[in-house]
Amino acid sequence: MDFKEIEKKWQKNWEKDKIASFNPKNMDKKYYCLEMFSYPSAAKLHLGHWYNYGPTDSFARYKKMKGYEVFQPMGFDAFGLPAENYAIKTGVHPKDSTEKNIANMEQTLKEMGAMFDWDAEIKTCEEDYYKWTQWVFLQLYKKGLAYRKEAPVNWCPSCKTVLANEQVVNGACERCGSTVVKKDLTQWFFKITDYAEELLQGLSTLDWPEKTKLMQKNWIGKSTGGEIEFTAESGDKFKVFTTRADTLFGVSYVVLAPEHPLVKKLTSDKQRKAVEDYIFETSKTNEIDRLSSTREKTGVYIGHNAINPINGKSVPIYAADYVLYSYGTGAVMGVPSHDERDYAFALKHDIPITRVIKGVNCNDDLPFCDDGIVINSPGFDGLTSEEARKAIINELVKKGKGEHKTNYRLRDWLVSRQRYWGAPIPVVYCDKCGIVPVPEEDLPVKLPYDVEFKPDGESPLAKHKGFMETTCPICGGPAHRDPDTLDTFVCSSWYYLRYPDSKNAKQPFDPEIINSILPVDKYVGGPEHACMHLLYARFITKALRDMGYLNFDEPFKSLVHQGIILGPDGNRMSKSKGNIISPDPYVEKYGSDVLRLYLMFGFSYTEGGPWSDDGIKAIIKFLDRIERLSQKVVETTQMDNDNINKDEKDLLYATNYAIKNVDRDMDNFSFNTAIARLMELINALYKYDGLDIPKNNKLFRECFAKFIQLLAPCAPHFSEEIWEQLGNKQSIFKSEYPICDENALVLDEIEVAVQINSKMRSKIFIPSDANEETIKELLKKDEKISQEISGKEIKKLIIVPKRLVNIII
RNA sequence: GCCGAAGUGGUGAAACUGGCAGACGCGCUGGACUCAAAAUCCAGUGGACUAAUCCUCCGUGCGGGUUCAAGUCCCGCCUUCGGCACCA
Numbered sequence: 001m002d003f004k005e006i007e008k009k010w011q012k013n014w015e016k017d018k019i020a021s022f023n024p025k026n027m028d029k030k031y032y033c034l035e036m037f038s039y040p041s042a043a044k045l046h047l048g049h050w051y052n053y054g055p056t057d058s059f060a061r062y063k064k065m066k067g068y069e070v071f072q073p074m075g076f077d078a079f080g081l082p083a084e085n086y087a088i089k090t091g092v093h094p095k096d097s098t099e100k101n102i103a104n105m106e107q108t109l110k111e112m113g114a115m116f117d118w119d120a121e122i123k124t125c126e127e128d129y130y131k132w133t134q135w136v137f138l139q140l141y142k143k144g145l146a147y148r149k150e151a152p153v154n155w156c157p158s159c160k161t162v163l164a165n166e167q168v169v170n171g172a173c174e175r176c177g178s179t180v181v182k183k184d185l186t187q188w189f190f191k192i193t194d195y196a197e198e199l200l201q202g203l204s205t206l207d208w209p210e211k212t213k214l215m216q217k218n219w220i221g222k223s224t225g226g227e228i229e230f231t232a233e234s235g236d237k238f239k240v241f242t243t244r245a246d247t248l249f250g251v252s253y254v255v256l257a258p259e260h261p262l263v264k265k266l267t268s269d270k271q272r273k274a275v276e277d278y279i280f281e282t283s284k285t286n287e288i289d290r291l292s293s294t295r296e297k298t299g300v301y302i303g304h305n306a307i308n309p310i311n312g313k314s315v316p317i318y319a320a321d322y323v324l325y326s327y328g329t330g331a332v333m334g335v336p337s338h339d340e341r342d343y344a345f346a347l348k349h350d351i352p353i354t355r356v357i358k359g360v361n362c363n364d365d366l367p368f369c370d371d372g373i374v375i376n377s378p379g380f381d382g383l384t385s386e387e388a389r390k391a392i393i394n395e396l397v398k399k400g401k402g403e404h405k406t407n408y409r410l411r412d413w414l415v416s417r418q419r420y421w422g423a424p425i426p427v428v429y430c431d432k433c434g435i436v437p438v439p440e441e442d443l444p445v446k447l448p449y450d451v452e453f454k455p456d457g458e459s460p461l462a463k464h465k466g467f468m469e470t471t472c473p474i475c476g477g478p479a480h481r482d483p484d485t486l487d488t489f490v491c492s493s494w495y496y497l498r499y500p501d502s503k504n505a506k507q508p509f510d511p512e513i514i515n516s517i518l519p520v521d522k523y524v525g526g527p528e529h530a531c532m533h534l535l536y537a538r539f540i541t542k543a544l545r546d547m548g549y550l551n552f553d554e555p556f557k558s559l560v561h562q563g564i565i566l567g568p569d570g571n572r573m574s575k576s577k578g579n580i581i582s583p584d585p586y587v588e589k590y591g592s593d594v595l596r597l598y599l600m601f602g603f604s605y606t607e608g609g610p611w612s613d614d615g616i617k618a619i620i621k622f623l624d625r626i627e628r629l630s631q632k633v634v635e636t637t638q639m640d641n642d643n644i645n646k647d648e649k650d651l652l653y654a655t656n657y658a659i660k661n662v663d664r665d666m667d668n669f670s671f672n673t674a675i676a677r678l679m680e681l682i683n684a685l686y687k688y689d690g691l692d693i694p695k696n697n698k699l700f701r702e703c704f705a706k707f708i709q710l711l712a713p714c715a716p717h718f719s720e721e722i723w724e725q726l727g728n729k730q731s732i733f734k735s736e737y738p739i740c741d742e743n744a745l746v747l748d749e750i751e752v753a754v755q756i757n758s759k760m761r762s763k764i765f766i767p768s769d770a771n772e773e774t775i776k777e778l779l780k781k782d783e784k785i786s787q788e789i790s791g792k793e794i795k796k797l798i799i800v801p802k803r804l805v806n807i808i809i
Numbered sequence: 810g811c812c813g814a815a816g817u818g819g820u821g822a823a824a825c826u827g828g829c830a831g832a833c834g835c836g837c838u839g840g841a842c843u844c845a846a847a848a849u850c851c852a853g854u855g856g857a858c859u860a861a862u863c864c865u866c867c868g869u870g871c872g873g874g875u876u877c878a879a880g881u882c883c884c885g886c887c888u889u890c891g892g893c894a895c896c897a
Contacts, residue, residue, distance in 0.1 A: 211813065218812070221896065242897060255897090297895085322895050332897045341895050409896055527891085564891095601834075602821060614835050615821065622834090628849090664825090673823065676833035683833095690850095753829040758878050760829060798877060800828050808877055 001627055003591030006721045011113055013720075019064075019733055020115045022071040022500075027516045031068035033060040034496055034556075036525030036533075037075045037122070040101035041082065045108045047565045047573070047599075047611070048526075050583045054596040055562070055605060055671050056524045057114035061713035062666040064115070065737040071517060072115055073499040075122030076102050079130075079488045081164055084421040087453045094421040095449060098125055112592050113716055115733075120502045124491040130423040131444035132498065132508035133491050136540065137415075137426055138437050139547055145191045148435070151414055152283075155183035160457030162418040171284060182283040187416035187484070188425060192539045196220055196408040199538055207558040209606075212530045219531045221409025226393040227329065228402040230254055230306040232266055232317065238306075241328035241407050244338065245396075246388035248310045249377035250356035252346065253334040255299065255318045257325035258282040266317065268303025275302050275319055282321045297322060297345045309401035310392065311378075320345070328407055336367065343367035357385060413536065415487045420451055420460035422485030430472035430479035439473050445481065459483050493536040494544075496520055496555055515551045523556040526564075534559075560669050563608025565599075570610045581611045593715040594619050600671035600714055623718060625682055626711070629704065630722045632689065639698045647688060648696050649744075654684035655703040656744040662710045663740065675714060681707050701726075706738040753804040754779065756788055772797070775805060 014020065022030075035056050038049055045053075053074075060072045083094035102123060109116065122129055140146040154163040158178040162185075167174045192199075200220045203213045225243035232238070240254060256263050258279045267275045278300045299320025306317050315334075322341065323332050336346030336353040343366065346353055357372040358364060364372065371385035379395075380388050396402030416425065424445040426438040438445055448467045451460040461467055462483035472479040494508070500517045501509040534556070541555040566572055567579025574580070586595045594616065602615040644652075658681040665674035685704055688695070705726055712719035712732045723732040749765040762784045766775055776797070779785050789809055796808040 214813070215892075218892095218894075221894075223896075225897085240897075244897080322897095324896075327894095327896055329897095334897090339895095339897075341897085407896080409894070530892085604822070607815090607822095609821070612821065612835080618821095618834050624848095672821090673833080676823075679833055751829095755829085755878080758876095763829075796877065798828090800878095803828055804878090806828080806877055 001718070001721065003593065003717065007111070007113060007591060007593075007717045010717045010720045011110065013731065014113075014115070014733075017731055017734075019731060020072065020117045021119060022117055023069055024500075024513065024517075026069040029067060029069045030517055031060075031063045031070045031522075032500075032517055032520045033063065033070055033072045033522045034499075034520045034524070035072075035074070036523070036529065037077050037492070037495065038105070039080055039082070040076045040078055040098055040105055042086075042097070042101055044104060044582075044584060045112070047581055047583050050112070050595065051565050051599050051608070052524060052526070052562050053109070053114055054112060054592075055600045055669075056522075056560075057112075057116075058596065058600065058671070058713040058716075059522070059524075059666065059669065061115055061716060061733060062737075064733055065709070065713065065735065067736070070115070071120075071500065072117060073120040073122070073502075074109060074114075074116040074118070075120075075495065075499070076105070076124065077488060077492050077495075078102065078123045078125035079422045079485075079491055081419065081421070084419055084453065087421075088455065091453075093449070095125070098421075111587065112596075115716075120499045122495055122498055122502055124423075124488070124495065125421075127444050127446065128505070129498065130447075130491065133423045133486065133494070134426040134438070134443050134445060135440060135508055136490070136494055136544075137486065138440060138443075139549075140190055140543060141427070141437050143543065143547060145194065145543055146188060146415075147191065148186050148188055150184045151187050151189070152182040152184050153187075153418065154180045156180055159455050161455040162459075179284055185416075185418070187414055188482075190413040190415055190490075190539070192413045192536070193408060193410055195539050195542050196222070196410050198542060199410075199535065202538065202542075202554055206554060206556070208556075209527075209559065209561060212527065212534070212559065212561065215530045216535055219410065219535065222406060223409075224404075224406045225389070226396070226402050227405040228333070228393075228396060229309060230331075230333075231309070232262070232304060232306045233314070234266055234304065236262055236266065238262055238331050239329045240331045240333045241405060242333055244335065244385075244389070245392045245402075246371075246374055246380075246383075246385040247335040247338045247356055248308070248333070248392050249374075249380075250335040250337050250354050251308050251313075251315055251333045252336060252352050252354060253316045253318055253349075254306050255320045255323045255332045255334055255345075256302075257323040257330040258319045258321055259325040260319070260330045263302060263319045266302055266304040271301060271303035274300050278319060278321075285321060297341065297348060299345060299349065301349070309396060309399065316351070318345075318349070326411055327409065338366075338368055340367050340369060413487075413489075413539075415490055416482075416484040417487055418459045418483070419485055420447075420453065422488060423447070423491060424461070424467075424485055425482040427482050428470055428472060428479040429482070430475060430477060432477055433472050433474045433479075436472055436474055436479065442473070447485075461485070489533060489536050492533055493540040496523075496537070497541075497544075497550075509549075511549050511551075514549075518550070519552050519555055519557045522558050522560065524560045524562060527561040530561075561606060563603060563606050565603070565608050566610040568611050568613075586616065590616065590620060591717070593718045594623065597622070597675065597715055601675040603672065605669050605671055622679060622682070623715065625686070626708075626718075626722070629682070629685060629689065630708075630725060633701055633704045634725050636697050636701070639701075641694050641696050642698060643694070643696050644699070647691055647693065648699055651684060651688045651699065651703055652741070652744040653747070654681055655706055656740045656742075657681075658710060659706065659738045660740040660745070663737070666713065671714070678707065678711055678714075681710070708732070709735060709738050750802055752802065754782070754785055755804060755806040756785070757808060758806055761785065761788065768802070772799060775799060779805065779807070 035053055060070050064070045078098050083098050086097055087094050154168050156163055156173040156178055158176045168180045171180060173180055200222055223243050226245045227239045227241050229237055229239050299318045302317050302319055304317050305314045307314055334342045336342045337355045338357055356376045358375050359368055359372045374380050374383045374388045380391055393402055393404055424447055426445045428436050430436050448464050451464050453460055468480050470479055470481055497509050497514055501513050537555050544550045569579050571577050571579060583595055597619045598616050603609045658677045661677045662674045708719050708722050720732050747768055750768050751763055751765050754762040754764055762782055764778055764782050766778055792809040794807060794809055798806040
């Protein structure tokens with residue numbers, strides 16, 4: 001078969017037939033199947049894209065044949081850093097390079113033969129999309145969910161530019177090698193923390209991998225405890241958050257994050273130099289290093305003390321970088337006796353250690369971090385840790401020095417990016433009116449084309465007068481725009497809402513359409529998005545719901561992560577390892593169906609694994625076998641024999657067994673076993689064909705046709721061609737998926753295993769409807785079994801229907 | 810360091826709620842066809858013992874346990890991959 005020709009032929013026919021288009025009138029049977037859209041990189045589709053899109057398209061086609069009205073769109077997450085870096089390096093404008101890359105990828109995606117509804121295509125960098133990204137921003141702003149505050153960025157003092165985390169290598173700028181420092185900028189945030197509890201609770205309603213749900217749960221990081229107010233000798237008050245209020249009497253110091261404003265205020269003259277040096281050193285460390293547990297616990301006494309509200313004891317205040325200003329209150333109480341980190345810190349800084357918890361029936365050497373019985377805590381001694389946590393906070397509540405509090409690790413989402421290639425932030429700054437949102441009718445705030453990319457301390461938009469200078473929508477006076485653009489995660493946090501109504505020029509989407517086609521029924525993409533993208537999308541959905549635009553709570557009902565295809569050497573593919581496998585030569589040589597089938601058969605979909613050329617060979621052989629048999633089927637015309645004897649029954653069994661299992665496996669993304677079942681069926685068809693008896697050719701032909709239908713989602717071009725050769729005039733994807741005839745699966749006799757004292761001893765055939773008595777009779781008839789059990793008492797007979805019999809003697 | 814996942818033949822991998830471990834492939838071995846090779850077809854293929862494809866025993870990272878029965882459940886280790894949070 002000339003696969004190149006048939007691929008072209010069927011891709012054209014599908015386009016003509018509108019196989020991929022969605023009929024909104026058929027919403028009752030809608031199925032929204034979504035693959036994560038891709039970033040348009042200069043390279044063509046890589047194997048990762050193929051592995052994501054190929055098998056998932058087969059899933060979508062399977063759903064279509066099952067009678068669903070499938071909506072499967074595709075688009076591009078087109079804003080982003082790489083295009084801008086490329087522009088700095090080569091001078092090619094991000095818009096030009098991105099458009100070129102998109103055109104390239106569109107073509108390869110089409111060659112793959114996936115059933116994408118191209119009419120619904122989205123490119124996030126186009127005005128008619130980012131206009132609505134800006135709209136989303138304005139809605140959040142109106143609802144008080146977008147706000148500005150100071151936050152640090154990575155700053156290269158030599159390039160005078162803001163760096164992304166990935167551009168910082170070992171604390172140095174990737175371009176010039178200078179040490180990167182933190183610099184505070186006023187930036188926009190989305191208040192995702194308002195939804196922390198709902199984002200956590202909602203997880204239980206989702207059909208997602210447990211692992212992913214757990215990761216989100218840990219990311220949200222709920223912990224319950226209390227906030228306790230300490231008073232510095234100066235009279236200044238600050239709060240610490242703790243989950244271990246039961247250890248409050250054991251506090252022997254407190255720590256403020258170096259960035260905490262009180263550090264500068266309270267530091268004594270004697271300690272000033274040491275503290276300032278320490279703050280400067282901290283500004284050079286990135287958060288991951290700072291949080292590394294292997295790192296030495298550094299910190300410095302600020303020369304000032306604070307009063308423990310429970311016992312009036314004065315304890316020293318330290319500044320230490322293991323406390324983060326962004327989490328909790330940015331201040332921590334130090335209890336060396338019952339916290340490992342505090343213990344290490346206390347030993348190093350010669351701080352006293354007081355035990356306040358006694359272990360019960362266990363080794364309670366210090367630091368003892370488990371719960372126990374409270375001691376050395378006047379008024380609370382003898383309570384369990386759990387009781388004491390409540391009692392001590394209650395006592396503080398009475399004194400007005402504390403409260404019960406739930407804390408979340410989740411932080412608000414910083415959406416400002418000091419870059420050009422992104423959606424402009426739709427806000428102007430007026431000297432008179434302050435922060436003024438751009439009126440919706442003035443959207444989009446267009447991203448200008450003519451900008452200078454060379455990094456020189458100012459971002460490209462900041463330098464562009466025509467963009468920056470504007471007038472205030474309220475007073476009409478002079479105003480300026482925000483030079484920053486939105487994080488690309490903002491663009492991808494709502495794209496699934498745009499697809500079904502992608503041409504709408506009046507609204508981001510028509511709520512009526514969206515509410516009937518959403519939520520997404522199956523979302524497929526890489527596990528690396530478990531925390532960021534998937535959480536942001538859930539947040540935006542909930543926020544838009546609360547504004548009345550949506551009537552559902554969760555965007556993605558069911559989620560699947562594909563695994564990772566490794567290089568043939570078992571390592572992750574990378575340029576430096578030289579183990580990159582490109583899909584192109586395989587498509588060129590064997591066709592896209594072969595590549596897709598190999599990806600489906602050779603791996604467990606969610607696991608992935610190393611690439612192997614041998615697997616490709618297996619698929620070629622499989623398709624050859626099908627094609628040879630199809631020739632025979634097509635050429636056979638004699639149809640007068642309609643006997644159903646043993647061999648025909650076997651063939652019917654094999655066919656229906658395959659239907660049942662392929663159907664189930666496709667639905668579960670268990671593609672490798674689905675194809676294994678198809679291989680079994682083709683073997684059974686060959687076996688029947690090879691029999692030296694008068695054949696029931698009509699039946700044979702029907703079974704073969706069903707086989708092709710089962711195969712069709714996985715090898716779409718190939719199957720269409722054979723389907724046509726079998727005399728069908730309509731696309732196989734408009735045919736009805738085969739239905740399993742359960743009657744054909746009922747066998748007269750079933751082979752069951754026989755165990756004696758749980759050891760495998762024999763196998764016997766029993767009638768499928770046999771009761772215990774019949775089975776006993778049959779066991780006696782079996783020579784081997786009767787020998788072994790003769791003269792011995794049968795203590796117990798365990799019968800597992802249709803599987804095995806275990807005789808205990 | 811913490812969290813998560815996974816360890817099954819020479820190899821990619823199967824095994825539904827505990828019920829015949831290794832489905833389906835690749836590779837290998839032998840045979841048929843061929844002058845020969847490729848392709849194709851047929852048979853075999855976890856290990857040990859063996860003349861044997863009869864028996865028997867051993868086998869799902871390691872050590873225990875529960876059970877009539879454990880790859881699957883429980884406890885304790887080892888290793889390898891992912892993720893990352895000193896989260897107070």
